Amino acid sequence: MIVCIAEKPSVAKDIARIIGANSSHDGYMEGNGYQVTWTFGHLCELKMPEDYTPVWKAWSLSALPMIPPKFGIRLKDDTGIKKQFAIIESLMQKADGIINCGDAGQEGELIQRWVMQKAQAKCPVQRLWISSMTDEAIREGFATLKDQSQYQSLYLAGLSRAVGDWLLGINCTRLYTIKYGQNRQVLSIGRVQTPTLALIVNRQKEIDNFKPEPYWVLATVYRGTTFTATSGKFTSKEEGEKAFAMIEGKPFEVTKVEKKNGKETPPSLYDLTSLQVDCNKKYGFSAETTLNIIQQLYEQKLTTYPRVDTTFLPDDVYGKCPQTMNGLFQVKFAGQSPYAELVRPLGGKPLPKSKKVFDSSKVTDHHAIIPTGIVPQGLTDVQRKVYDLIARRFIAVFYPDCQFAQTTVMGKVGAPLTAPEGASIDLKENKPIEFKVTGRTILDPGWRTVYAKDNANEDDEESIVAPSGADGGASLPAFTKGESGPHTPTLTEKMTTPPKYYTEATLLRAMETAGKLVEDEELRRAMKENGIGRPSTRAAIIETLFKRHYIKKERKNLLATPTGIELIDLIREELLKSAELTGIWEKKLRDIEAKKYDPQQFIEELKQQVTEIVREVIGDSSNRRVTVTTDEDLKKKKTTKKKATPQTAMPTPTDPLVGQPCPVCGQGTIIKGKTAYGCSRWKEGCTFRKPFEQ
16 A cells, blocks of 8 residues: 655645545545555754753753754654654555655655654655646656655754754853843744844844935926936035026026837736735735635645745746636636636747746746646735736746837036036036936837736836846937927925835845845846745744734834844844855755765755854843843734724733634634634635634
């Protein structure tokens, strides 16, 4: 008998149907020579300190650093998990072979390997590796099973990550809590969460310490068009007024008219981070909400595997794209066909194959997120919104470039023979003052046709079609070189502005590039290897910062609480709070996966670093303490703005139900409203509701 183990019951059910295991049993399905069972995500975890020695159970500085001679795993202390594991263990002990059907990624590999180790499975193991949950993909996956040994480096990378997080997180959390936490609040420290918090705190300090300064901009209106002086800003009003006086009443002359045609390529396909960024910008969805929704679409076979960090497709997917496009043609929402007219121009001819879309060398485990071509039925509103983004992006990459004409007009106003005293260098040298205006006209919208509705309804800040904006700049009148005439100069006072607070969208981008501000898509793509966290974990990291009361949200802005600010202030070890240094760790983990770095060396380096951090903190003779931010502190500030709805009311910490996994969807957690318990994913459509007992 071959035992197949999936990561959740819904996936196991689909696999069992395809391979003919149609007889249901408690905890598994059987038939056609297969037994299909499942986990609920992580059944096993690394052992806790007290599992190694009772001395480590109490939180004590004298016990630090805690470094086990050998790391072990344990079963999670949960009745349902223990029951399911007993079933899995029994099946695996009798199996002739095992097929690991876990999610095809680092985390999925780790989850199932730990279960097989705990069950002491001895038989051969094969790996199912698929990028979508369609029937066709499952059949193809079973036809091309690989030996587990081919994924050993993937497992070692996941194991190194878990052990590294244990070493740093458990040791440093106990260290900082005992030393600075006033015995009232756990000060959680993490390999990714702490540098992420530092990004938010440092940005907030930049804003708080920012002192606006005035500057003056010289412009002039000629033939209804505003030209701006090319000499830049005036830092004093007096100099600006002198320049204004020098051009007032003198004719404006057009010195150059330059027209250039340009093109803008379609935006790249989605990886998880870029999808989370756009969902936050356009709909205000949190990173965690977007991840939950795209996971649902994946499990409904509508989109491909979501936890990806590439925007490319392998070459062999090209042949399946016409079928996917045909599926989009048939999609209907509320009786409307949103994609039919967009797909129609692509029909009847081969789809274009661009290297910016299809490049097998840029794809490792999984490709970019795209629709599968299966026609969706009964989507919730939030699911439809996310699906629509993915569908339009897929259609757009097959459209031609957007063609535009850019016109640049230069002009000047002559200077007098004698410059006023104290004038700038340009004025003293009797040079005319130059002005410039740029306009852009769309000649052929190309791929922007797919986003015509977005262009009409969204303002620039919320637009998701592309970062550069090919339709930026107004159309200009026809100007001729040498023409001249009267103009109306203006001198406008402006103030310098501070950087913007992080939103979830901009924070995700900062995590992706280790805190560096990178607008260029190709450069950002190249920096992903040194990003902090993985696409699949960044949402959870942000949620952890909320749960620890380190950050709060005001509208879309992320603000650090006093606890978060003070925690970063007292951490002197750059290794703990530097996004750049953490990005280097992340690169090493990727190199372990690629067999370019020794996992044992990674762990030994972390052991040494943790030992050094413990020594330095224990030696701190100051009496610093961190302010405790409570639920009540956060609620007080919220109630002055908007009363919390029953679904989002703060839960009672002592309630045994609150925080438990949702029994309906299995992904959310139980929260407490005014009259009933509910699921934290109620906005995503989960129906769990349990009234309070009277």
